[in-house]
Amino acid sequence: xxxxxxxxxxxxxxxxxxxxxxxxxxxxxxxxxxxxxxxxxxxxxxxxxxxxxxxxxxxxxxxxxxxxxxxxxxxxxxxxxxxxxxxxxxxxxxxxxxxxxxxxxxxxxxxxxxxxxxxxxxxxxxxxxxxxxxxxxxxxxxxxxxxxxxxxxxxxxxxxxxxxxxxxxxxxxxxxxxxxxxxxxxxxxxxxxxxxxxxxxxxxxxxxxxxxxxxxxxxxxxxxxxxxxxxxxxxxxxxxxxxxxxxxxxxxxxxxxxxxxxxxxxxxxxxxxxxxxxxxxxxxxxxxxxxxxxxxxxxxxxxxxxxxxxxxxxxxxxxxxxxxxxxxxxxxxxxxxxxxxxxxxxxxxxxxxxxxxxxxxxxxxxxxxxxxxxxxxxxxxxxxxxxxxxxx
Numbered sequence: 001x002x003x004x005x006x007x008x009x010x011x012x013x014x015x016x017x018x019x020x021x022x023x024x025x026x027x028x029x030x031x032x033x034x035x036x037x038x039x040x041x042x043x044x045x046x047x048x049x050x051x052x053x054x055x056x057x058x059x060x061x062x063x064x065x066x067x068x069x070x071x072x073x074x075x076x077x078x079x080x081x082x083x084x085x086x087x088x089x090x091x092x093x094x095x096x097x098x099x100x101x102x103x104x105x106x107x108x109x110x111x112x113x114x115x116x117x118x119x120x121x122x123x124x125x126x127x128x129x130x131x132x133x134x135x136x137x138x139x140x141x142x143x144x145x146x147x148x149x150x151x152x153x154x155x156x157x158x159x160x161x162x163x164x165x166x167x168x169x170x171x172x173x174x175x176x177x178x179x180x181x182x183x184x185x186x187x188x189x190x191x192x193x194x195x196x197x198x199x200x201x202x203x204x205x206x207x208x209x210x211x212x213x214x215x216x217x218x219x220x221x222x223x224x225x226x227x228x229x230x231x232x233x234x235x236x237x238x239x240x241x242x243x244x245x246x247x248x249x250x251x252x253x254x255x256x257x258x259x260x261x262x263x264x265x266x267x268x269x270x271x272x273x274x275x276x277x278x279x280x281x282x283x284x285x286x287x288x289x290x291x292x293x294x295x296x297x298x299x300x301x302x303x304x305x306x307x308x309x310x311x312x313x314x315x316x317x318x319x320x321x322x323x324x325x326x327x328x329x330x331x332x333x334x335x336x337x338x339x340x341x342x343x344x345x346x347x348x349x350x351x352x353x354x355x356x357x358x359x360x361x362x363x364x365x366x367x368x369x370x371x372x373x374x375x376x377x378x379x380x381x382x383x384x385x386x387x388x389x390x391x392x
Contacts, residue, residue, distance in 0.1 A: 008045075011037070015045050016054065016068070025058070025067035053166045084178040086125065090171060092117045092134060101178070124158055125176055134174060137162045146181070157185040206240040231306065231357075234271060238264060238302035242294050254288035257325050261301055268302070274309050277318035284325040287333070290389045296368035297387075303361050304337050304383065312341025312381065331389040336382070344377040351375075 014035055019026060028046065032039045046066050049055035056069045084104050087096035093116050102109060105123050112122065117134070120126050129145055145160045158178045165173040210233050217229040241263055245255040265280045289297050305321070313319040324336040344350070350358050350373075365371045371387030 008048075011041070012045050012048065015042070015049065019055065019066065019068045023067060025065035027063050027065055031066070051166075083180070086176050087165060088117060088134070088174045088176065089167075090173060092174075095173065104178075124156075124160070124178055130160055130176070133160070133162055134176075137164065137174060155182075156180065157182045200243075203240050203243040206236050206243070210236045210240070230271070234268065234306060235299060235302060237267060237271075238298050239295060241267065242298040245294075253291045255291075255294045255297070257287045257289050257297075258282055258284035260289070260298065261323055261325075264298070264301055265305065268305050268309060272306070272309050275313075275317040278309070278313055278316075278321070279319070280305075280321045280323065282323050284323070287325050287327050289333075292390055293369055293387065296364045300335075300361060300364045300369070300385075303357050303364070307357050308339045308341065308381070312339045312343075314342070316341070328386075333387055333389065335385040335387070337385070338380060338382040340380040343379065343381055344375075348377075 014037075015031060018031060018034060022030075026034070028039055028042050031037070031046075032042045035042070046055060046057075050057060050066075054069055055066050057064055057066050059065075082100065084101035085096075085098045086094055086101050089095050093114055094112050095114075097109060097112065105112075107122070112120070115122075117125060118131055124130065133145055146157065148155065148157055157180075159181050161177040161179065163175040163177065165175045167173055213229055213233045213236070217226050217233070220226045220229065241260065242255060245260045245263075261282050261284060265282070268274065301323075308321055312321075319339060319341055321339045322336070326334045328334055351362070353359070362373070365373050365385055365387060369387035370390065371385060373386075374384040376382045376384075
């Protein structure tokens with residue numbers, strides 16, 4: 001028996017040495033020919049090396065090519081990693097653990113070796129999410145998970161990674177890596193608080209300016225000048241509403257388009273005394289407008305609504321405005337804005353007019369939103385606008 005074992009060791013060493021010389025890999029036929037060994041023996045030795053993790057295999061067409069494995073041994077990973085690591089066997093018993101895990105948990109190595117993880121109360125790794133992920137991995141699917149853990153010392157955040165593992169005897173296992181991301185999360189929270197404070201201060205400053213404009217306009221008798229100041233006030237309030245929506249959004253990086261438009265419609269209705277019979281239908285689904293383009297988008301919607309409320313339905317108490325926003329791909333949007341009002345005046349060219357409102361609309365779309373517009377007028381006016389999420 002010992003003679004057979006020694007012979008197997010020699011043949012395994014020959015196969016390993018040959019594969020070392022051919023890093024691109026060899027087939028069973030190649031190895032059989034080069035070592036003058038029958039194919040069945042070659043296949044047997046390769047299977048042994050595959051199970052032990054010394055050799056990997058890939059299929060190229062119908063052929064199978066074998067080459068030396070470049071996997072890092074678990075022991076090396078445990079010794080040199082800055083993360084907390086423990087290794088489980090197929091029964092979810094702890095078979096290896098590194099010093100960082102022991103330092104974090106406060107346990108001695110002898111106290112946890114051989115313990116089944118589901119039966120333990122070890123910090124983080126006994127979390128229900130982690131245990132469920134281990135079960136999923138054993139079934140063939142699992143992702144990295146972020147886990148929040150709190151004890152008497154404070155609150156911690158870990159990124160938990162699960163790696164399928166093969167031991168030297170070929171049996172399966174799982175390596176659990178705990179990456180401490182507590183400081184990263186704290187920094188992120190600080191950044192979110194800072195952004196929140198910025199949005200709040202900008203909004204308060206804009207509202208202060210708006211109040212000053214209203215006070216100033218109250219003392220002006222010239223209707224044309226008063227109208228100009230009221231338009232400036234509405235633009236400032238539209239900007240303030242952008243920052244209000246950013247302040248209230250979950251990530252403070254996006255404006256929920258439908259909510260923003262509907263809020264702006266209500267604000268303009270009140271400030272411009274729009275008849276209740278003029279309806280505004282908003283269809284924006286769950287489209288999110290990114291921070292980079294939120295401000296020009298807000299100003300654009302404000303200008304379009306202001307123009308239609310002022311001009312499209314003058315002398316009328318009924319009408320319909322439709323606003324539709326669709327996201328196209330990763331970074332493009334299509335905005336359709338239409339009304340069934342009187343349409344544009346005869347000879348009016350939206351591309352060359354010097355009117356402040358239309359000039360602002362063109363500049364917002366072309367210069368700040370990397371977009372373009374197509375305007376049609378007949379029974380009402382229709383704007384077909386395309387713009388990009390990255391703005392300028």
